[in-house]
Amino acid sequence: MGFMEQTSFLPMSHIEYCFYLAEVPLIPAEVQTNMMKMVAHILVVVLLSITSAVVYADDPSPLQDICVADLNSEVLVNGFVCKSVKEVTANDFFLSGFDKPSNTMNKVGFNVTNALVNQIPGLNTLGVSLVRLDFAPYGENPPHTHPRATEILTVLEGKLYVGFVLSNQNNNTLITKVLNKGDVFVFPIGLIHFQANIGHTPAVAISGFSSQNPGVITIANSVFGSNPPISDDILAKAFQVDKKVIDHLQAQFWQLIFIYTIYLKIMKMVAHFLVVVLFSIASSLVHAYDPSPLQDICVADLNSEVIVNGFVCKAIKEVKADDFFLSGFDKPSNTMNKVGFNVTNALVNQIPGLNTLGISLVRLDFAPYGENPPHTHPRATEILTVLEGTLYVGFVLSNQNNNTLITKVLNKGDVFVFPIGLIHFQANIGHTPAVAISGLSSQNPGVITIANSVFGSKPPISDDILAKAFQMDKKVIDHLQAQFWQLIFIYTIYLKIMKMVAHFLVVVLFSIASSLVHAYDPSPLQDICVADLKSEVIVNGFVCKAIKEVKANDFFLSGFDKPSNTMNKVGFNVTNALVNQIPGLNTLGISLVRLDFAPYGENPPHTHPRATEILTVLEGTLYVGFVLSNQNNNTLITKVLNKGDVFVFPIGLIHFQANIGHAPAVAISGLSSQNPGVITIANSVFGSKPPISDDILAKAFQVDKKVIDHLQAQFWVNA
Missing domain, CATH: 2.60.120.10 (Jelly Rolls)
Structure with a gap:
């Protein structure tokens, strides 16, 4: 041979x-x-x-x-x-x-x-x-x-x-x-x-x-x-x-x-x-x-x-x-x-x-x-x-x-x-073609494109959910979704509509951006490594307290039975039990949050870059869902949850929860990280500091730059 x-x-x-x-x-x-x-x-x-x-x-x-x-x-x-x-x-x-x-x-x-x-x-x-x-x-x-x-x-x-x-x-x-x-x-x-x-x-x-x-x-x-x-x-x-x-x-x-x-x-x-x-x-x-x-x-x-x-x-x-x-x-x-x-x-x-x-x-x-x-x-x-x-x-x-x-x-x-x-994002700013090679730390990294995920999910995300998330009329949402499905992008929008679009686009872009960060926290190498929240040494996580300084209170938090204030535009609030609240969580790869919803309130489309979420309903009825990535046709998976029901939101996928009842709702979620992070779409895309270039966003959404400029202005005003 x-x-x-x-x-x-x-x-x-x-x-x-x-x-x-x-x-x-x-x-x-x-x-x-x-x-x-x-x-x-x-x-x-x-x-x-x-x-x-x-x-x-x-x-x-x-x-x-x-x-x-x-x-x-x-x-x-x-x-x-x-x-x-x-x-x-x-x-x-x-x-x-x-x-x-x-x-x-x-x-x-x-x-x-x-x-x-x-x-x-x-x-x-x-x-x-x-x-x-x-x-x-x-x-x-x-x-x-x-x-x-x-x-x-x-x-x-x-x-x-x-x-x-x-x-x-x-x-x-x-x-x-x-x-x-x-x-x-x-x-x-x-x-x-x-x-x-x-x-x-x-x-x-x-x-x-x-x-x-x-x-x-x-x-x-x-x-x-x-x-x-x-x-x-x-x-x-x-x-x-x-x-x-x-x-x-x-x-x-x-x-x-x-x-x-x-x-x-x-x-x-x-x-x-x-x-x-x-x-x-x-x-x-x-x-x-x-x-x-x-x-x-x-x-x-x-x-x-x-x-x-x-x-x-x-x-x-x-x-x-x-x-x-x-x-x-x-x-x-x-x-x-x-x-x-x-x-x-x-x-x-x-x-x-x-x-x-x-x-x-x-x-x-x-x-x-x-x-x-x-x-x-x-x-x-x-x-x-x-x-x-x-x-x-x-x-x-x-x-x-x-x-x-x-x-x-x-x-x-x-x-x-x-x-x-x-x-x-990556953009070619030259008048000739550009080529790049990227290495990715997974055999199947997945990709979530903002527009596809939020406006093109199959079936569509409820216009009620998106209207509240972006603080705009449902007709605007219906129109945006219709345009996406027809692959026709909007180039002109009335001033009122543009304001609402600004909020919505923010949610969309960041929800996609929230792809997973590695779901595993570093494994513990000793019995406990209680976070020293006052240390000036910066590490991945926190430096450990000396064992002799550790107390039972480092593993304790009270008040999780108390509702938080939901008097805001989306009618939602969260109570955290993360490593900053419970220092004993350091290196242990888990945390807990309490979610409070006003009647018809919602937790807008968002993602956790470092954790999967598992939720159980304590009171009320929630409509929940998550959107798969581009490779899986941006499929929307939804469920109505009642008291005692449990639901899982996979790490890195855009998801939401909405109270569809006329009484307050309460849920508890476990997350697979001591500090899961949260990325709200609107905040990330239209409220970044400094703003993302309007040239980039105009091409991404196939709209005129003036629309993007107006949307960003509205976000900064309403942030």
């Missing part, structure tokens, strides 16, 4: 693989020699993988909108301490220079440009990052592993030969593929893998990782270059060779001289050693937002009728390299539509091998002055890099943070982060 045909399982050892490469006519003699270097690298990986035991791969879950890393703080936590929100700038989510090649003048002909938390502090707690990989002709990224992340790679230039090795349980099977420009490939977390440029010109790739700090373990560095060195007794026994051989290998490594020739006996032992190494490395955990993998791979069986969270796994014997592969990512998609934008997905439905791996990739194409309208991803943070053109991008913080708008103009090679669950 020829080299170019070698794209599936290869039940051979790495040593046989090295000999195999040496016979390939496509690779020149000097490169055949270089390939033998991989043996040394492999040895390193093997030993270190054994010594590295299991590394806990779950990134901490966000407990607030953003937790920008304070890289200068001396306080040590898992990740980084947070900057004060008032000190945060757009540059904390930004990196330039990703279009610039790095220096590959080294022995392996490879280099990497990082966009990790150390380069982009805004990535802290968001569970995703990006890197640029540069390969010299015939250069390679030697066998290595990432202890805390799955990698998804797309080729921008050149041709790469890539592969990964399964663990002992799966017979150390090698899965390889030749990738061309526009191809996409996945490397599962914890498995040894490599990438090699098999062309005579430089190659470039972009990789997304499911961690803010994925880590890297290169075999040679780890095993033979540890500091201090691993005992030669240990290594001699591990490789079943004389200690002198080990001493010689270590000496060569410390002199930065790689081994070009190795005796056959040693290479055979390396093959055995690799088996041990691979398994030890393969045991890492995956990013906790998506279900964590419990085996090397769980390739999605897209044809199975069994419904689970994600997909049922294919049998290992049925898995092929193509399950981790997608071509065509270099091809632009059609942007001939009203917003001048389109997306090419590399999600689990396109790459079944992504199942359980917590990462995906998309290509974004913008026509001149096209835009990706305000939207949210209910299950993922997004990290974006610009390949061509100039984009104006931004996201809006939640109500608690005054709906602050953070924006930035991005040029080719720039990188920007959009935190999970926050409304965001």
Whole structure:
């Protein structure tokens, strides 16, 4: 079988693989020699993988909108301490220079440009990052592993030969593929893998990782270059060779001289050693937002009728390299539509091998002055890099943070982060097409576009609900919904109508923006970690009080039987039992709220960026509902609840509750976070500070800028 045909399982050892490469006519003699270097690298990986035991791969879950890393703080936590929100700038989510090649003048002909938390502090707690990989002709990224992340790679230039090795349980099977420009490939977390440029010109790739700090373990560095060195007794026994051989290998490594020739006996032992190494490395955990993998791979069986969270796994014997592969990512998609934008997905439905791996990739194409309208991803943070053109991008913080708008103009090679669950947008501000690649921290991040969700739900959200939410006449709502269903947007509206639209649009936009933030709070590492609400140290959540200072009152709150004041425009109010009210909730991943409704009052369309909500009715009758995402046709699911009924609102989805009775109503809700957050649509879209550009909103809603300006003015007046 020829080299170019070698794209599936290869039940051979790495040593046989090295000999195999040496016979390939496509690779020149000097490169055949270089390939033998991989043996040394492999040895390193093997030993270190054994010594590295299991590394806990779950990134901490966000407990607030953003937790920008304070890289200068001396306080040590898992990740980084947070900057004060008032000190945060757009540059904390930004990196330039990703279009610039790095220096590959080294022995392996490879280099990497990082966009990790150390380069982009805004990535802290968001569970995703990006890197640029540069390969010299015939250069390679030697066998290595990432202890805390799955990698998804797309080729921008050149041709790469890539592969990964399964663990002992799966017979150390090698899965390889030749990738061309526009191809996409996945490397599962914890498995040894490599990438090699098999062309005579430089190659470039972009990789997304499911961690803010994925880590890297290169075999040679780890095993033979540890500091201090691993005992030669240990290594001699591990490789079943004389200690002198080990001493010689270590000496060569410390002199930065790689081994070009190795005796056959040693290479055979390396093959055995690799088996041990691979398994030890393969045991890492995956990013906790998506279900964590419990085996090397769980390739999605897209044809199975069994419904689970994600997909049922294919049998290992049925898995092929193509399950981790997608071509065509270099091809632009059609942007001939009203917003001048389109997306090419590399999600689990396109790459079944992504199942359980917590990462995906998309290509974004913008026509001149096209835009990706305000939207949210209910299950993922997004990290974006610009390949061509100039984009104006931004996201809006939640109500608690005054709906602050953070924006930035991005040029080719720039990188920007959009935190999970926050409304965001991207707009091409140039007269030529623009292209970007985004990594997302879920195999199926979902997308909720504001207009589709609020005005285009199927069936429509009750006009009574929306009229009260936006404080406008039902006829206006009926007209807006009719226009949406006919795909005709409103360009002229009477002054009174425009005022009401302003309120409504706000609700719509932000309800979509409230996509989920990772539903899991950081797990407790001790019995209790009572929040020290007075500490000036900023972390993800709160610093713990000393145990000796803890009291029963730290776990206690009274007055939950008392109704709150509902004398306001929507006839609704909430009583919180969050971590700020009950400090003992810190790290425990749960909270409680009491909801009070005046007769015919309502809790307008909103979302919780960090929690699922489960509600039970104590008094009265509520009409409730939530809207699924675009992928599920913005389906509206509703129910009338009576006393004693219970209902669930999934994390990140727009939802509402309305009292349809002539007497007050009361409900209690549990939320799966100590600080779930709330994003009210109207506040976020039309009341952001500073306002979102009227150019952006005018295109998003297909109306004249004057309409947007008037709506924003009304919101600021009525806020």
